[in-house]
Amino acid sequence: MMDALAYKCPNCGADLKFSAEHQNFGCDFCMSSFSEDEMKQIAASQEAMSAARPQEEPEIDTEFEDMTSIYHCESCGAEIMADDNTAATFCFYCHNPVILKGRVSGDLRPSYVLPFQVHREGAVDHFKAWVKKHWFLPSDFLSAGQQEKIVGLYVPFWVTDVEVNAEMDALCKKYRTWTSGDYTYRETREFAVARKAKIMLQGLPADGASHIDDDLMEAVEPFDYSAVKPFSMQYLSGFMADKYDMNMSDMFPNIQKRAVQASDSLVRASMRNYDSVSVSRADISVMSTKWEYMLLPVWFMTYKYKGKIYEFALNGQSAKFVGTPPLHNGKLALFSAGIGLLAAAITVAVGVLVAL
Amino acid sequence: MRKTWLKKLAAAAAAIISCMLLTAAVSADRAYKGAEENCQLYDPDGLFEAGDQMMLSDMIQETSDAIDMYVAVYVLNNDDEVLSDYDTMVFADDTYDAMFNMQYGEESDGVILVMNMPGRYNYLSTCGMAQLYFSNAEGNDIATKITSNMIQDMRDENYYGAIERFCVDLKYYYGQGVPSRAYTYDYDTGLYHYEVNGELVASESLPLSYRINVPFLAALAAAIGALSALITVLIVKSRYNLKKSLDPTNYVNQRDTHFYQQDDIFLREHTTKTRNSSSSGGGGGGSSHSSSGGFSHGGGGSHW
Numbered sequence: 294m295m296d297a298l299a300y301k302c303p304n305c306g307a308d309l310k311f312s313a314e315h316q317n318f319g320c321d322f323c324m325s326s327f328s329e330d331e332m333k334q335i336a337a338s339q340e341a342m343s344a345a346r347p348q349e350e351p352e353i354d355t356e357f358e359d360m361t362s363i364y365h366c367e368s369c370g371a372e373i374m375a376d377d378n379t380a381a382t383f384c385f386y387c388h389n390p391v392i393l394k395g396r397v398s399g400d401l402r403p404s405y406v407l408p409f410q411v412h413r414e415g416a417v418d419h420f421k422a423w424v425k426k427h428w429f430l431p432s433d434f435l436s437a438g439q440q441e442k443i444v445g446l447y448v449p450f451w452v453t454d455v456e457v458n459a460e461m462d463a464l465c466k467k468y469r470t471w472t473s474g475d476y477t478y479r480e481t482r483e484f485a486v487a488r489k490a491k492i493m494l495q496g497l498p499a500d501g502a503s504h505i506d507d508d509l510m511e512a513v514e515p516f517d518y519s520a521v522k523p524f525s526m527q528y529l530s531g532f533m534a535d536k537y538d539m540n541m542s543d544m545f546p547n548i549q550k551r552a553v554q555a556s557d558s559l560v561r562a563s564m565r566n567y568d569s570v571s572v573s574r575a576d577i578s579v580m581s582t583k584w585e586y587m588l589l590p591v592w593f594m595t596y597k598y599k600g601k602i603y604e605f606a607l608n609g610q611s612a613k614f615v616g617t618p619p620l621h622n623g624k625l626a627l628f629s630a631g632i633g634l635l636a637a638a639i640t641v642a643v644g645v646l647v648a649l
Numbered sequence: 650m651r652k653t654w655l656k657k658l659a660a661a662a663a664a665i666i667s668c669m670l671l672t673a674a675v676s677a678d679r680a681y682k683g684a685e686e687n688c689q690l691y692d693p694d695g696l697f698e699a700g701d702q703m704m705l706s707d708m709i710q711e712t713s714d715a716i717d718m719y720v721a722v723y724v725l726n727n728d729d730e731v732l733s734d735y736d737t738m739v740f741a742d743d744t745y746d747a748m749f750n751m752q753y754g755e756e757s758d759g760v761i762l763v764m765n766m767p768g769r770y771n772y773l774s775t776c777g778m779a780q781l782y783f784s785n786a787e788g789n790d791i792a793t794k795i796t797s798n799m800i801q802d803m804r805d806e807n808y809y810g811a812i813e814r815f816c817v818d819l820k821y822y823y824g825q826g827v828p829s830r831a832y833t834y835d836y837d838t839g840l841y842h843y844e845v846n847g848e849l850v851a852s853e854s855l856p857l858s859y860r861i862n863v864p865f866l867a868a869l870a871a872a873i874g875a876l877s878a879l880i881t882v883l884i885v886k887s888r889y890n891l892k893k894s895l896d897p898t899n900y901v902n903q904r905d906t907h908f909y910q911q912d913d914i915f916l917r918e919h920t921t922k923t924r925n926s927s928s929s930g931g932g933g934g935g936s937s938h939s940s941s942g943g944f945s946h947g948g949g950g951s952h953w
Contacts, residue, residue, distance in 0.1 A: 340671055345889040424808075427888075427889070429885060429889070465913075472925070475924055475925050476922045476923065476924055476925065477922065477925055478920055478921070479921050479922075479923075480918065480919075480920045481920070481921075482915065483918070484915055485913075485914040486912065486913050487910055487911075487914075488908060488910065489908065489909065489910035490910075491907050491909065492899055493901070493902075494897070495900055496900055499692065511894030511895065512892045512895075514894065551897040551900075553931065555898045555901055558896070558897075558898050559906070593775030612877075615891060616891065616893050617890060618889050620885070625882060628881065628885075629878040629879075629882050632881045634876050635872050636874045636877035637871060637873060638871040640866075640873045640874070641866060641867075641870045644866045644870070645857075645866075648860035
């Protein structure tokens, strides 16, 4: 049985959850609230009590032993299965938050966590505002049913500092054109341009969960790392969390690609004052990396429309909303036809006016 | 002095024609029926032999019947009297008026070709509906095309063949009909001439349908409308795609980033020059002018 944690209110015994709105820990039952320091004391004492309890032998289900674990909910006693990557979740019976200790300890312990700063209601409000800007969504997109499907998840990220060495040689040209009499003159000046740079990238993120769409996570960037806290399990209370299943070596190609792309852009930008740039040699290589494992906050929503799943994500810190919305083709066709008719009418009107 | 000479020449031509009309029956309702016998070859200087003259006159008459317009050909072949291009035009207009307009006091539909042999210049003068059928509009100068087609025969001294070709071209272009939205503008009177139900109408302004190429405007509006609709669809679809990921250059630490080599070495310089081409606009209707008789004429000519 996986060791599960649930932090209890010292006043009434109900479950404590992290509040993104107030940036503290609160009890929904007796409305008590606790600061970060107070929460550390509560967590320390409760974890000590949990460690003192005799450990049960783990139940191994041979069919699912590589993919799932069974945990015991401390609130209601239910036995629930969680997949291999879940680090924090909710009990499906009593809906209380549960943290799976073993998934965030040892090698799997994150260095930092960026606490949620957008609470659930705020996420819903941003979602509604985003929907209002998109005229061609299906009419039932903004239903209460959709709001229920918003989930706050701490996504496991590898955040990397990268040192890159970039060298580039190019043939660059500057043009000058003028007219004199019946002739147009064009002067071309050619330069041999060389650039060598040491480029430092800081905080380049890559999500370490294979089941989460990388493009979606890149779109939801950036995160402000100045708000990160040293990892503590209490921040996970009230949200879901995943552990990484892609380690540093798995993520390196992704990090390398983005670092090289950034370095290439930076070096080319240094040649922006030329009218024409033709690169003859480019040698960009990653010299060193420094990795941190962090949990970063993201609100997720999925929507099913005409048999297709649409995923959306909201940055749990900046409230940046991204995703591929479903498109109501009928609305778009009508609108486009209207624009086309208007353009045609304006063309006819202009043609008649010019002729007159 | 030249104008006096021209008037004399035109008067002489008119006299010839008047004699021929003495016995002709005149129809009051259509001028054409009264002057049809003037549709023939006039060769006072004897370029052609008598037999060829008759055959050419028959050909010209047949052409006139075919195109339902007056047609005449006048050959000037006196080396002592060389007309300029302008004078050829004036002579053509006045001679046509004398032949086909004067006696009725109104414009008729027809053409006269003046072959100015000493000046090596053929000029086609048009009147009435012929101004539209054989328009001289920029971009579609049929009058000049007809005279240009005669150049090779004229150079080969195949004058009979040249008039034959002239008659064939008249029938061909008549068969093509009046070009769409064809009109002519008389610079002397300031009037526009255009077709309404087969008749030539003179007006101070063009109707809207002539000023606007309706099929073209409709096609242009449809194309712009379709393009606008397509652009709208593409813009909306691009907004409904996942936003691009953050530019990774946002993660560059500018403070710790250094360029340790920045060389910009000048290699060479060269300059090219191109001549500017001038473009001339085109399009629009034909042009006409008023003859000394006050009738509106169009036309065009070619040297050989």
